[in-house]
Amino acid sequence: MLAVSVAAFSPKGLLDRGFTVLGLRTVRVVPSGDLDLVVALRAVLDRLATPELASGERLSITLPDQQITTVWTGISPPRSGWLPVGSLPSGTLADHARRGAVEVAKAVPTAAGDHIVHSVRLAVWTRSVEGRDDIPAGAAFAADAFGFLADPHEEVPVFVNGPWVRLSPHRGHILARRGVI
Numbered sequence: 001m002l003a004v005s006v007a008a009f010s011p012k013g014l015l016d017r018g019f020t021v022l023g024l025r026t027v028r029v030v031p032s033g034d035l036d037l038v039v040a041l042r043a044v045l046d047r048l049a050t051p052e053l054a055s056g057e058r059l060s061i062t063l064p065d066q067q068i069t070t071v072w073t074g075i076s077p078p079r080s081g082w083l084p085v086g087s088l089p090s091g092t093l094a095d096h097a098r099r100g101a102v103e104v105a106k107a108v109p110t111a112a113g114d115h116i117v118h119s120v121r122l123a124v125w126t127r128s129v130e131g132r133d134d135i136p137a138g139a140a141f142a143a144d145a146f147g148f149l150a151d152p153h154e155e156v157p158v159f160v161n162g163p164w165v166r167l168s169p170h171r172g173h174i175l176a177r178r179g180v181i
Contacts, residue, residue: 002029006041008142008174009125010075012118019126020075021138023146024173039064077175082159082166088132090169091152097144100124100137126178132158134165139176148172 009021029035043064107120125138135158143149143156148171159166167174 002027002035005175006146008145009121009138019122019136019138019176019178021125021136021142021174021176022075022077023142023148024175025171035063037063037067039067075177077164077166077177078161082161085134085158085160087155087157088129088135088167089152090149090154090156093129093140093156093167094144094149094152096129096137096140097149100127100141134158134160135167136165136176136178139165139167139174142176143167143169143174146172146174148174 003024003026005022005024007020007022009019011020044061104120104124107124108117112120125136125141127137129135129137129140148167148169149156150171151169154169156167156169159168164175164177166176
């Protein structure tokens, strides 16, 4: 199995006191060398721009040669030891995501600098999902943005492990860790 992860939110540097939200999917692969690498998402997406595959059909892609470095790859969520702590309706998470996106769009002035945009996003997405202090709204946003909330009636299981929370809808996982804000 290959674990493929992408950061929706992550610290901008070593002194950033923000939070981390990762999307994770696992894929069956036929190993062909070292798969512990970090590459640009655009490079992978360009390689996946192929017609839809039939169910059960294999996809073969060549991974990009150029690797990148980024702060979030040094942040490792736990692989085991997750404890179930309930569930949330997918529709509730999607509603939080969409309300937050509207709030960010309204709060960010036209031609705002990166610092202002980062501050607004941090303020909106670090808030808790209503009724769940353990789930930052950014986790709901990531689940929606990554297409993990396709079924509005799905009950999304929630797990915790130390400072981490995991949402596990059928289409993937969202792992979130609050920073020291």
